[in-house]
Amino acid sequence: MRVFVTGHDGYIGAVLVGFLKERGHQVTGLDTFYFEECALSDVPRPDRVIRKDIRSVTAADFDGADGVVHLAGLSNDPMGDINPACTYDINADATVILGRAAKAAGVPKFVFASSCSIYGAASPDDVLDEQAEFNPVTPYGESKVRSEAALSQLADAGFSPVYLRNATAYGASPKLRADLMVNSLVGYAYLSGEVLIKSDGTPWRPLVHVEDICRAVLAALEAPAGTVHDTAFNIGRSSENYQVRDVAEHVARIVPDSRIVYEPGGGPDTRCYRVDFSRAETGLPGFEPVWTVPAGIEELLKSYRQSGLRMADFEGSRFIRLKTLKDHLAQAALNKDLYWNSPRPQAH
Ligand SMILES: NC(=O)c1ccc[n+]([C@@H]2O[C@H](COP(=O)([O-])OP(=O)(O)OC[C@H]3O[C@@H](n4cnc5c(N)ncnc54)[C@H](O)[C@@H]3O)[C@@H](O)[C@H]2O)c1
Numbered sequence: 001m002r003v004f005v006t007g008h009d010g011y012i013g014a015v016l017v018g019f020l021k022e023r024g025h026q027v028t029g030l031d032t033f034y035f036e037e038c039a040l041s042d043v044p045r046p047d048r049v050i051r052k053d054i055r056s057v058t059a060a061d062f063d064g065a066d067g068v069v070h071l072a073g074l075s076n077d078p079m080g081d082i083n084p085a086c087t088y089d090i091n092a093d094a095t096v097i098l099g100r101a102a103k104a105a106g107v108p109k110f111v112f113a114s115s116c117s118i119y120g121a122a123s124p125d126d127v128l129d130e131q132a133e134f135n136p137v138t139p140y141g142e143s144k145v146r147s148e149a150a151l152s153q154l155a156d157a158g159f160s161p162v163y164l165r166n167a168t169a170y171g172a173s174p175k176l177r178a179d180l181m182v183n184s185l186v187g188y189a190y191l192s193g194e195v196l197i198k199s200d201g202t203p204w205r206p207l208v209h210v211e212d213i214c215r216a217v218l219a220a221l222e223a224p225a226g227t228v229h230d231t232a233f234n235i236g237r238s239s240e241n242y243q244v245r246d247v248a249e250h251v252a253r254i255v256p257d258s259r260i261v262y263e264p265g266g267g268p269d270t271r272c273y274r275v276d277f278s279r280a281e282t283g284l285p286g287f288e289p290v291w292t293v294p295a296g297i298e299e300l301l302k303s304y305r306q307s308g309l310r311m312a313d314f315e316g317s318r319f320i321r322l323k324t325l326k327d328h329l330a331q332a333a334l335n336k337d338l339y340w341n342s343p344r345p346q347a348h
Pocket residue numbers: 006007008009010011012013030031032033034035052053054055070071072073074075076090113114115116165166167168169170175177180321
C-alpha cells in the first residue's frame with residue numbers, strides 16, 4: 001500500500017514509519033516538525049517527506065495514496081490548553097480539511113488517531129466500551145469528539161474513516177515523550193531513584209504500548225473496508241487498565257534502587273476511566289497486541305540506559321512536548337497560532 005502518515009515525526013509516527021516499511025508499504029510522511037530536534041535516537045525516514053502544516057493540505061498532496069493515517073495534532077491535554085482556539089483549529093478543523101482532501105483525492109481509507117480521553121471523567125466502577133457517553137474534560141478531548149463526528153459525516157461507499165481511540169501510550173520511540181505517565185515514572189526512577197506520583201495514585205488509566213498502537217493502525221489499514229467502515233475501536237487490552245499506584249509499584253520493583261514518593265498535595269485527578277477493549281480484540285482483523293506494562297517498563301529502562309539519558313534532558317524541553325512548544329513561542333519561532341514565523345532550515 002501507499003500510506004500517507006501525518007505527524008510521522010512524532011512519538012507514535014517514528015515507530016509507525018518503521019512498522020509500515022517493514023511490512024513493505026510505501027510511506028509518505030507529512031509534518032510541520034515542531035519536534036524536529038527532539039530525537040533520542042535515529043528516526044526512520046519515510047520514502048517521501050512533505051514539510052507542511054496540516055491546515056494547508058490539499059487533495060494534490062495525497063498523490064495516489066491508498067490510505068491515510070492521521071496522527072498530527074497537539075497531542076495532550078496541557079498542550080491543548082495553551083490556546084484552546086488553536087487546539088480546535090489544528091486538532092478538529094484541520095482533521096476535516098484532511099478528510100475532505102483525502103476523499104476528494106479518492107483515498108479509500110482514513111485512519112484517525114483518536115483517544116480514550118474522549119470518555120474523560122467517569123466512574124471507576126464502569127468499564128467503558130465504544131458506546132459509552134463522551135465526557136471530555138479538556139479542549140484536547142473535545143477536539144477528538146468533534147473530529148470523529150465530522151469524519152463520520154464524510155463516510156460513504158468510497159471513503160471509510162476508522163477511529164482508533166488509543167489508550168495512553170508508553171514505550172520506547174526514537175521521538176521519546178517524557179510527558180507520558182509510564183515513560184515519565186520510569187525515567188525519574190532511573191535518574192533519581194524516586195518513583196514520583198503526582199496524584200493520590202488512585203486514578204484508573206488504560207495503557208497501551210506504542211508498538212501495539214502501530215499494530216492496530218496496520219490492522220485498520222489492511223482490513224477490508226466493510227469490516228472497519230465508520231467504526232470506532234478502543235485500542236489497548238482489557239487486562240491493561242491500571243491505577244497509577246499499581247504502575248508505580250511495578251516501576252519500583254523493576255528499576256533498581258528506586259522507591260515510591262507521593263508529591264505533596266496530589267489530588268484524585270479528574271481524568272479517570274477504565275476501558276473495555278473487546279471490540280478491537282475480537283473485531284479488528286489481524287490486531288494482536290502483545291505488550292504489558294511490566295514488559296514495557298523493562299524495555300524503557302534498557303532504552304534509557306542505552307541512550308545515556310541524563311536528567312537535564314529528561315526534565316528539559318527536548319522530550320516534553322509542552323515545553324518544546326513554549327520554547328518555540330518564547331523565541332518567536334512560532335506565532336500564537338502555532339505557525340512558523342519563517343521557513344525552517346531543513347534538517348533532512
Ligand atoms: N501518545 C499517546 O498517548 C496518545 C494517546 C491517544 C491518542 N494519541 C494521538 O496520536 C497522535 C500522535 O500522538 P504522538 O504521541 O505521536 O504525539 P507527538 O506530539 O509526539 O507527535 C505529533 C506530531 O504531529 C505534528 N504536528 C502537530 N501539529 C501539526 C500541524 N499543525 N501540522 C503538521 N504537523 C503537526 C508534530 O510536529 C509531531 O511530529 C495525536 O493525534 C494524539 O492525539 C496519542
